Every structure is written in structure tokens, then in C-alpha cells.
Amino acid sequence: MSDKFLIKGLNNKKILSGKIRVNGAKNAILKAIASSVLFEDGFKMTNIPAIEDVKRMFEIVGKLGVKVEKTGGENYSIDTKKIKGTDLDREIAERLRASIVLTGPLLARFGKVSFPVPGGCVIGARAIDFFIEGFEKMGASIEFKNNRYLIKAKGKKLKGMEMFLKAPSVTVTETFMMAGILAEGKTILKNTAQEPEIKHLADFLISCGAKIKGAGTTQIEITGGELLKGKNKIYKAIPDRIETGSFLLLGSLCADNLEITNCDPDNVGILISILKDAGVPLEINKSSIKIKNNSKIKNKEFKSVNIKTKEYPGFPTDLQAPMIIFLTQATGESLVFETIFEGRLNYVEDLVRMGADIRMLDPHRVIVKGPSTLRGRNMESPDLRGGLAFIIASIIAKGESIIENAYFVDRGYEKIEKRLRGIGVDISRISND
Ligand code: EPZ
Numbered sequence: 005m006s007d008k009f010l011i012k013g014l015n016n017k018k019i020l021s022g023k024i025r026v027n028g029a030k031n032a033i034l035k036a037i038a039s040s041v042l043f044e045d046g047f048k049m050t051n052i053p054a055i056e057d058v059k060r061m062f063e064i065v066g067k068l069g070v071k072v073e074k075t076g077g078e079n080y081s082i083d084t085k086k087i088k089g090t091d092l093d094r095e096i097a098e099r100l101r102a103s104i105v106l107t108g109p110l111l112a113r114f115g116k117v118s119f120p121v122p123g124g125c126v127i128g129a130r131a132i133d134f135f136i137e138g139f140e141k142m143g144a145s146i147e148f149k150n151n152r153y154l155i156k157a158k159g160k161k162l163k164g165m166e167m168f169l170k171a172p173s174v175t176v177t178e179t180f181m182m183a184g185i186l187a188e189g190k191t192i193l194k195n196t197a198q199e200p201e202i203k204h205l206a207d208f209l210i211s212c213g214a215k216i217k218g219a220g221t222t223q224i225e226i227t228g229g230e231l232l233k234g235k236n237k238i239y240k241a242i243p244d245r246i247e248t249g250s251f252l253l254l255g256s257l258c259a260d261n262l263e264i265t266n267c268d269p270d271n272v273g274i275l276i277s278i279l280k281d282a283g284v285p286l287e288i289n290k291s292s293i294k295i296k297n298n299s300k301i302k303n304k305e306f307k308s309v310n311i312k313t314k315e316y317p318g319f320p321t322d323l324q325a326p327m328i329i330f331l332t333q334a335t336g337e338s339l340v341f342e343t344i345f346e347g348r349l350n351y352v353e354d355l356v357r358m359g360a361d362i363r364m365l366d367p368h369r370v371i372v373k374g375p376s377t378l379r380g381r382n383m384e385s386p387d388l389r390g391g392l393a394f395i396i397a398s399i400i401a402k403g404e405s406i407i408e409n410a411y412f413v414d415r416g417y418e419k420i421e422k423r424l425r426g427i428g429v430d431i432s433r434i435s436n437d
Contacts, residue, residue: 006193006411009421012430013380016333020259020297020399020428025055026248028241030416032201032360034102035178036239037082037230039209040070041109044081044184047212047234051241053078053224053418055064056411060100067093068110082234092119094152105175108157108183111144113231114121115157126386128345134176141165142180142187164189164228170391172197172315177224178205184226185214191226198222199316200271203241212237238306239353243291245271246389249323252276252293253330254304255395260299262427265292274319277325281332297327303400305374308336313343321345325393328352332360333373333400338372351390354383358397380405385412392417399429406434 010382014020028051038061040046047114051122052058060073062080068090071083071203088109097103098120110117122130136146142162147154164187169176177196184191196202206219211235215227248267255262256279276293278423280286283306287294308331313321321344331338332355342348349370352362358381361373380403385391391413398405410433413420421431 006409008410008434008437009407009413010432010434011380011395011398011405011407013378013398013405014258015402016303016377016400018258018260020255021123021261023263023265024423025265026243026251026419027051027055029201029244030057031102031174031199031246032057032204032358033058033241034061035105035201036208036241037065038102038106038155039107039182039205040065040082040084041068041080041087041113042182042209042232043084043104043212043230043234045085045233045235046071046081047048048075048238049080049082049241050238051078052080055418056415057100057102060096061102064093064096064100064103073275087089089207091185092117095121097122101174102134104132105179105182106343107135107139108179109186111139111142111155111157112162112183112186115160116155118152118154120152124253126350127348134171134173135179138167138180138183141167142183142191156364161228162187164191164226166192167194169193169195172222174199174202177202180225181206181226182209182217184228185209185216185232185425186233187226187228189228191228193224193226193240194222196222196224196418197315200242200245200268203322208237208239235319243267243271245303246320246322248272248293249275249320250326250392250396252295253323253326255295256298256305257330257333257396258399259295259427261297262295263292264294267291267293267361274317275323278309278311278319282309282330294384303333304335306330308338308372308374310339310341312341317346321348322389324348325351325389326396327373328355328362328372328378329393329396330372330378330391332362332397334373334374336374338374339369340372341369343368351386351393353395355397357381358401377402379403382406385409388412389415395420395424395431399424399431
């Protein structure tokens with residue numbers, strides 16, 4: 005049984021204040037750890053938060069023979085000189101979708117990889133047909149036995165190929181960008197995802213010898229070469245744009261003067277534009293965002309807005325849940341269209357039980373009518389983003405809330421209760437051990 009959070013609501017008072025620091029980006033770090041299997045030696049890492057998904061990814065590569073050492077604070081050193089395995093640990097890989105990005109580098113380096121069917125989670129089926137298509141194009145054979153995929157390169161090396169992605173999948177883009185680094189010849193990927201984490205990964209790998217062009221655009225070209233060298237190289241994670249957006253939305257609803265530090269406002273441009281139009285008083289600086297004199301504005305003075313989730317630079321699906329909390333407090337009707345995942349609106353039932361006015365039109369669309377008064381209640385985090393949205397809703401609400409499955413939130417937000425207490429939230433963790 006996982007821990008739970010106990011939260012005393014502010015009953016719509018805007019009293020949070022101070023500074024809250026954004027940590028390194030989970031969805032950048034997980035792929036950088038996976039890229040280590042492309043290195044003959046390894047590299048150092050910094051700005052790495054101790055979140056559960058990072059710990060699990062370190063465990064998975066550790067079981068393959070990668071030596072991971074915490075060198076203090078948020079710093080690690082990775083040594084890949086004795087890497088030997090190519091079978092992903094079932095227990096962990098089934099619960100960590102991101103582990104799938106290891107398949108490309110392992111297959112490219114060792115000519116084989118085996119992995120379990122990645123766990124579908126509450127937000128959607130999480131298909132892997134694009135991965136299978138790509139491996140076949142690179143000259144690998146695919147077998148499925150005892151609920152594991154066994155992939156083998158037919159020749160000595162994977163062959164470079166051209167693939168037009170049927171959807172700009174983030175992990176598909178990253179997996180084949182990395183596989184192409186050790187494949188024979190050129191690999192051209194079209195309709196690739198443009199998330200900032202992808203360009204950041206490519207820039208680091210290029211600094212270690214990879215030949216990659218176009219990362220961050222809709223077409224990426226990789227020229228195959230030798231194992232990468234990471235000696236004296238330090239991977240520094242970029243700020244987590246989903247943490248940044250989550251704190252922005254919390255601050256808009258519950259803070260008077262709040263500074264979000266160590267962030268990159270450029271990576272949350274669409275949310276800043278939406279919140280400014282809605283009437284939130286924001287001051288944007290190079291690596292921080294300030295919410296200023298916000299308590300004199302009632303949440304019901306904020307204007308509602310229609311939201312459609314899209315691949316970057318569109319509205320991020322990972323901020324859809326916290327955004328809906330904002331819309332329950334703004335005045336007006338908002339249509340929210342979740343275009344990417346078919347199961348990512350299920351959590352709204354719990355918000356309705358808190359008092360929100362949300363109508364589901366179909367699995368991808370809801371109408372949110374605000375403002376509504378939220379009352380605290382007991383809820384279960386469905387996943388890490390829904391869990392954080394429940395924390396925001398509980399902070400606004402009247403009365404007390406208990407949120408189960410704290411582990412889900414711990415997957416992506418380090419010591420969230422400590423950081424929120426630091427800006428005035430009445431939140432504590434109830435441990436179950
Ligand atoms: C990444 O997931 C992120 N995860 C997700 O963040 C994020 O929500 C998502 O991108 C979209 O931005 C990581 O980076 C670890 P997809 P990913 O493949 O890459 C379909 C979080 O909370 N698809 O882009 O797994 C798929 O069904 C997580 O941090 C296929 O059909 O998402 C979906 O409809 C949640 N076949 C669409 O593509 C495939 O083979 C996008 O999924 C692969 C994907």
C-alpha cells in the first residue's frame with residue numbers, strides 16, 4: 005500500500021507565497037539514462053531529482069550491467085564499461101512505459117533485445133506497433149514468446165532506414181534517433197515529435213560523437229557510426245516544463261506572490277499565453293516566472309478558454325488535468341479536447357464528486373463550467389498527472405482531502421509535500437509502512 009497525502013483546503017483564499025524551484029525534467033532524464041547503453045565508457049549526470057521513475061530506470065540499466073553511482077546532491081556517474089545484458093527486467097519495465105526507449109540502443113549495440121509488453125496505464129493502451137514497424141525496417145526479426153518480445157538484428161548491424169511516423173510519438177522518435185547512431189548508413193525519421201527533451205537529448209549525444217541533424221523539428225537524420233564517448237561529459241537535465249506548468253496553475257488559483265524558479269518559460273509558452281489572456285498577473289523572466297499581487301483578483305474573474313491537447317509546441321497532454329482544475333474556477337464554459345490519449349479524462353468523475361461542473365461528451369472531450377465550489381474528499385491518484393491535479397483541487401477546496409497512491413505522484417515530483425509546504429500549503433504525508 006502506498007503512502008497518502010492529507011491536505012487542508014484554502015477554501016479559495018489566495019495566500020500561497022514565496023519561491024518554488026523546478027527540478028530536472030523526468031521525460032528528458034529517463035531517455036538520457038537509456039542512451040548510456042550507446043557509450044563505450046559512460047558519463048556524469050547533474051540536476052537529477054530523486055523521483056521514482058528515475059530510480060526505476062537506474063535499476064533497469066543496473067540489471068544490464070551499467071554501474072550507477074550517486075556522487076552527491078543531484079549528481080550521478082554512469083559507467084557502461086561492463087554492460088552485458090539485453091533483457092529488460094519484466095517487473096520494472098511493465099510499470100515504466102519509458103523503459104521502451106532502451107530497446108533501440110540495446111538492439112543497435114548488441115544485435116538483440118527482449119522486453120515485456122509495456123504496461124498500458126490508465127491514460128490509454130500505449131501501443132507499440134510503431135516500434136515493431138521500425139525494428140523490421142532496420143532489418144530485425146520479431147518474435148513474441150512468454151509475453152516477451154524477442155528482437156534480433158539479422159545482420160551484424162542494424163540497417164539505416166526511412167520511416168514516416170504515423171503519429172509524432174515522443175518515445176518512438178527518441179528510440180529510433182538513438183538506434184540510428186549505431187546502425188549502418190543513414191536513418192531518416194519523418195513526422196517526428198518536437199518536444200524540447202528530444203533536441204536536448206540529441207545535443208548531448210552529438211557532443212559525445214553522434215551524428216544527428218534536425219532534432220526538435222519534424223524530420224531527423226542520423227548517420228551511423230561508432231560507440232559514443234562520454235569521458236569528461238556532463239549531462240545536465242533541462243527544467244521540467246510539466247512541473248513548471250503545474251506550479252503555474254496552482255499559483256494562479258491559490259497564490260498572492262509566488263516565484264517559480266529554475267525554469268525555462270520558453271518551454272511553457274502556450275500555457276503562459278493562455279493564462280495571461282485569462283487574466284493571471286504573470287511576470288516572465290529568463291529562468292523564473294512570477295505571479296504578482298494575485299490575491300486582489302478573484303478566480304471567478306479569470307476567463308474560461310477552450311483547450312485542445314497537441315504534440316509540442318501545442319498544449320501538453322501532461323498539463324491537461326491541472327488545466328481543468330483552473331477551468332473549474334474560471335467563469336464560463338470550456339471545451340477540453342484530449343486528442344492524444346483515450347483514457348486521460350477518466351479522473352474528472354472525482355472532480356465532479358468534489359463539486360465541479362464537468363460533462364463528458366465522449367472519451368476525448370469534456371465541457372467544464374465554472375466557477376464551482378470544490379469540497380475536499382478522499383480520492384485515489386489515477387496516475388502521476390491526475391494525482392497532481394487532485395492535489396491542486398484539494399488545495400483550493402473547502403475542507404480536508406486524503407489522496408491515496410502517493411507513489412504515482414512521487415513518480416514525477418520529488419518531495420512534493422515538502423516543496424508545497426514551503427509556499428504555505430497545509431499538506432502532510434501519511435506513510436503506510
Ligand atoms: C510521452 O509518452 C511521455 N512519456 C508522456 O508523458 C506524454 O504524455 C506523451 O509523450 C505525449 O506527449 C515519456 O516521455 C516517458 P506517445 P509516449 O508514444 O511517447 C500512439 C508523463 O506523464 N502510439 O507520444 O509513450 C499512442 O497510443 C507521460 O510523463 C501508437 O499508436 O506517448 C498515443 O495515442 C504520460 N503506437 C500517441 O501515439 C506506438 O507504437 C502518443 O503516444 C506508439 C505510440
